Amino acid sequence: MREVAVIGIGQSVFGKLPQKTVAELGSEAVAAALADADISAKDIQVAYASRQYNAWCTAQDILKEVGIRNIEMVNVENTCAGGSTAFRGVWKEIADGHYDVGIAIGVESMTTSPIAGKMITPEKDDLDGHLGMSMPGMFAMVARRQMEQHGATVEDFAQVSVKNHRHGCLNPQAQYKKEFTVEEVLNSRMICEPITLLMCCPNTDGAAAAILCSTDVARKYTTTPIRVLASTLLSGDYKEFQKDITVSPLLEKISKMAYEMAGCGPEDMDLVEMHDAFANEEMLRYEDLGLCKRGEGVALLRSGATEIGGRIPVNPSGGLLSLGHPLSASGIRTICEIVLHLRDEAGARQTPNAKVGLAHMHGGVVAGLEHGIVAGIHILAR
């Protein structure tokens, strides 16, 4: 297998943008990535695109806007890990020598999706869903366990949101560039005790794209190719998750796979972008990804280590909570953020001297988690 590098990244505006089509959002990200790589559309040899809702020929729909046609295009879906899946698809194409240059795209228009403004209707065989097991419901139960088992407080949950919103203020592309206090987060509308509105990621429209090529070829385009050290994708077993809802055996497995593939460990990471769909989730992922020991996520948060300027900044982009969460885009958007830091181009939110970063995304069917969960982890290095 050949080493693969990221040579271009791009993002659309993130926000509530129902007036924009998926083709418009996606092609904004693609055009930005092409410009960033300083590469011509005609050099793209393969494309993978991910979209969750109303997905019909997403890659073809987006790429016609920039004149990319007559190549192999694959559309993928893996809930919130859809973007990770698209990135990994292109990575494999290039690593395995099928193509030299390709683009991975993630896009979502949440405001025009069939679930806009609605609770998702459970499928007929989805008993959990019919019993009210929504995403906020599940994360509220998890939060209760964190309070019981790990000594977490509602102030800790609020603090994750405060941190990520503070980070988002430093990101021109964030949906919400507004700081909040712990009190404001706690006093926002109660969604599902103890989860308040400001502990939930918003509905977001947006797209992200990344251009990959073999490291050999990369030197033709850039002096700062960002190497992909590990690409992993794995589906899980919800029954395992049910043993202790504060632990993700899937994430334990896949992060081990990713670190082994990259030849380094969590202690080597300079920054991490991860799935923080609900504020309390972030502390669990610290543990699942090995950034601290099991049960010590609360202490890691309280230490300030995961803030910009801390030992291991987590979600310096603002994360899903502040930057926003266009489902299938997030798996690529997190990679874009890591690339920015590794290139020393992250501006006010730059991680000093960042050499290695990890991008995680993780998803499952909203109601009826029985359907299985899926995760993708990529480790990149300058």
Next chain:
Amino acid sequence: MREVAVIGIGQSVFGKLPQKTVAELGSEAVAAALADADISAKDIQVAYASRQYNAWCTAQDILKEVGIRNIEMVNVENTCAGGSTAFRGVWKEIADGHYDVGIAIGVESMTTSPIAGKMITPEKDDLDGHLGMSMPGMFAMVARRQMEQHGATVEDFAQVSVKNHRHGCLNPQAQYKKEFTVEEVLNSRMICEPITLLMCCPNTDGAAAAILCSTDVARKYTTTPIRVLASTLLSGDYKEFQKDITVSPLLEKISKMAYEMAGCGPEDMDLVEMHDAFANEEMLRYEDLGLCKRGEGVALLRSGATEIGGRIPVNPSGGLLSLGHPLSASGIRTICEIVLHLRDEAGARQTPNAKVGLAHMHGGVVAGLEHGIVAGIHILAR
């Protein structure tokens, strides 16, 4: 790259089955494929699944039913070529040495899809769609050109349907096992002049699955591995298609790629399964796939060569017209049919002494063909 073989195939019942969930349909096909390969669920190392409508973790949803978890799963979409895309995904995983054994699944529940019983609503930027360019509308225009340019008659169009329905009567898994006369086809309800109801493929629920492994490993499981000689996937350019709507430049390109990869030509094919969503389409595909010269599709049909027992049987399964068309399943179902013939297990519809066969699938966004079209071709050999 390693040679890859198909060692197991399976299909669910095809028909109007709104009472069956996608997990039920899919797991019927998967269980049949596992039984056919005589392989254990735990031997499956990677899975790709394709579904067009309401697609959420399709692979995970289906495979939990047979106890397959904790492996890499990728969900893909490429309209009617979605199944081809899933098959090619697994083929690449194995050819490139990532895994030894994998499963490709295609599934669709058309009767519970958001378009069940409806015309598809064009997207806001889809001018063709807003002007009434539905699939029957487009194929009716194509039919008019075939009559004008190629001397086709409405009786020829009807004859394709008569042929494929006759074939479907020999296939226990066909949705419609009923013969029709040319007169009956012509006298069925007019959909869009000259396309009548019996010239259109039906709405179908169903699933298909194929188990692939490296040819080295295949000998462990079967004495009749069916080798994949060519796997191709390509997106097109609708503007090229508009030059002459009786010609698909995309199919001309991809069939050339497939024959080159397989090291053989159309004259070497013993049978072909292809996209016959509308009866008149089949004659065009004869030409696009090189089974005859440009403009000679009508003559090839009239010669009887494409009937079971003819020189090059086309759609011996009954095709989309009679067997049915669960969109994302069809790209794998066509491969299953080719495998049956190459194993000499196709019963009453067997192609005698079949050594090489081609499975084609081809799709595009229903209205607004501007979005680009996509095709997949696989060539298999015993």
